[in-house]
Amino acid sequence: MKTIDELLAEGVAGKRVFVRADLNVPLDGTTITDDGRIRAVLPTVAKLAEAGARVVVASHLGRPKGAPDPAFSLAPAAARLGELLGADVAFATDTVGESARATVAGLADGQVAVIENLRFNPGETSKDDAERGAFADQLAELADVYVGDGFGAVHRKHASVFDLPARLPHYAGYLIATEVGVLKKLTTDVQRPYAVVLGGAKVSDKLGVIDHLLERADRILIGGGMAYTFLKAQGHEVGSSLLQEDQIPAVREYLRRAEEKGVEFVLPVDVVVAPAFPDLKTKAPAHPTTVAADAMPAGQMGLDNGPETNKLYASKLADAATVFWNGPMGVFEHPDFADGTRAVAQALVDSPAFSVVGGGDSAAAVRILGFDENAFGHISTGGGASLEYLEGKTLPGLAALED
Numbered sequence: 001m002k003t004i005d006e007l008l009a010e011g012v013a014g015k016r017v018f019v020r021a022d023l024n025v026p027l028d029g030t031t032i033t034d035d036g037r038i039r040a041v042l043p044t045v046a047k048l049a050e051a052g053a054r055v056v057v058a059s060h061l062g063r064p065k066g067a068p069d070p071a072f073s074l075a076p077a078a079a080r081l082g083e084l085l086g087a088d089v090a091f092a093t094d095t096v097g098e099s100a101r102a103t104v105a106g107l108a109d110g111q112v113a114v115i116e117n118l119r120f121n122p123g124e125t126s127k128d129d130a131e132r133g134a135f136a137d138q139l140a141e142l143a144d145v146y147v148g149d150g151f152g153a154v155h156r157k158h159a160s161v162f163d164l165p166a167r168l169p170h171y172a173g174y175l176i177a178t179e180v181g182v183l184k185k186l187t188t189d190v191q192r193p194y195a196v197v198l199g200g201a202k203v204s205d206k207l208g209v210i211d212h213l214l215e216r217a218d219r220i221l222i223g224g225g226m227a228y229t230f231l232k233a234q235g236h237e238v239g240s241s242l243l244q245e246d247q248i249p250a251v252r253e254y255l256r257r258a259e260e261k262g263v264e265f266v267l268p269v270d271v272v273v274a275p276a277f278p279d280l281k282t283k284a285p286a287h288p289t290t291v292a293a294d295a296m297p298a299g300q301m302g303l304d305n306g307p308e309t310n311k312l313y314a315s316k317l318a319d320a321a322t323v324f325w326n327g328p329m330g331v332f333e334h335p336d337f338a339d340g341t342r343a344v345a346q347a348l349v350d351s352p353a354f355s356v357v358g359g360g361d362s363a364a365a366v367r368i369l370g371f372d373e374n375a376f377g378h379i380s381t382g383g384g385a386s387l388e389y390l391e392g393k394t395l396p397g398l399a400a401l402e403d
């Protein structure tokens with residue numbers, strides 16, 4: 001993999017450099033609630049600009065349906081990037097159309113532009129190679145060189161991640177180099193006991209990692225939206241909680257294998273429930289109650305780990321030597337459901353373990369809840385990406401950067 005330092009040594013002045021970033025930041029309307037992913041790509045963008053490149057930054061945001069949708073515009077992220085760089089950042093209101101072409105053509109050496117959300121074009125995420133390729137061809141017209149630095153999206157076989165680097169000279173940015181360096185340690189010389197905490201909402205995306213973790217981890221703690229498929233698999237009522245019904249047989253098999261292998265599986269013993277998903281805009285009181293995990297009332301939704309679970313999880317993390325954590329323990333964006341996530345973050349701060357926190361929302365959660373980033377071993381910008389890296393899978397966005 002060629003690195004950005006090699007690109008800089010070759011000289012970039014006057015070249016149009018396409019930086020595939022992951023600016024998929026949490027938004028409250030148009031307000032960015034955590035800019036960690038923007039700050040993470042700053043070294044790459046700043047260095048290229050300083051060296052006189054014409055920098056074209058591109059990213060996805062959220063999961064729009066292949067068409068423009070103002071709720072998923074990258075305009076707020078572009079504005080924040082400008083603030084952080086201390087320079088004007090141009091913004092193209094489309095991805096490969098007239099605005100993008102004119103914006104890029106208008107860049108002077110050392111200037112930066114952001115183009116609109118890549119997922120506004122169906123070609124970005126298409127499963128059809130030709131459709132993705134056609135979109136990558138259009139993106140390639142905007143640049144002379146490609147720098148991959150969107151670590152959070154390297155597990156996606158998407159046009160800008162996988163197909164575009166094949167069309168341009170390609171290099172890995174600073175963020176990808178750092179992320180891979182840290183995560184590699186967890187796959188080679190991990191210090192034991194090794195505990196993994198899994199939560200969040202992308203349950204179907206992430207359950208598969210457990211298969212691999214059963215061979216690596218000593219302890220697996222499950223929380224967040226992930227917990228209810230496990231509780232259901234054990235025969236408990238989970239009301240209207242997030243549930244991956246089709247994965248129940250697989251989850252039963254994980255629990256059986258864990259017992260066979262002596263891997264400790266830790267599930268919530270109590271959970272915080274409410275009648276409905278809370279309003280994250282108004283943060284109106286959500287009427288939570290705490291119930292035993294094996295006695296959830298029908299019609300209620302599990303939205304956080306309960307206080308007994310929080311104590312249990314803290315005790316399971318206290319003596320770990322290495323901890324990897326992906327996925328909040330509850331809907332931390334609402335104050336009624338933030339305690340589980342806060343408790344795990346606090347346990348990691350208190351523990352001497354080398355801790356890696358991975359994921360857009362997980363990393364945002366620890367910062368939003370007021371924890372000092374430096375209290376953790378590494379805060380990764382990738383959730384699904386870091387999990388798939390740990391699984392040993394070939395990640396399309398890293399494979400595409402190989403020479």
Ligand SMILES: Nc1ncnc2c1ncn2[C@@H]1O[C@H](COP(=O)(O)OP(=O)(O)OP(=O)(O)O)[C@@H](O)[C@H]1O
Pocket residue numbers: 152199200201202203223224225226242302303304326327328329330331332333358359360361362363381382383384385
């Ligand atoms: N019990 C629950 N029910 C529904 N949503 C939940 C629950 N617990 C946590 N969540 C939600 O999970 C979301 C984060 O999950 P996600 O899997 O996207 O994690 P992540 O850290 O962002 O990883 P990635 O980077 O892969 O997206 C948060 O927005 C949180 O509100």
Ligand SMILES: O=C(O)[C@H](O)COP(=O)(O)O
Pocket residue numbers: 022024062063152153156359360382383384385
């Ligand atoms: O948040 C993430 O994990 C990355 O930005 C990838 O987003 P995706 O899961 O929508 O592909």
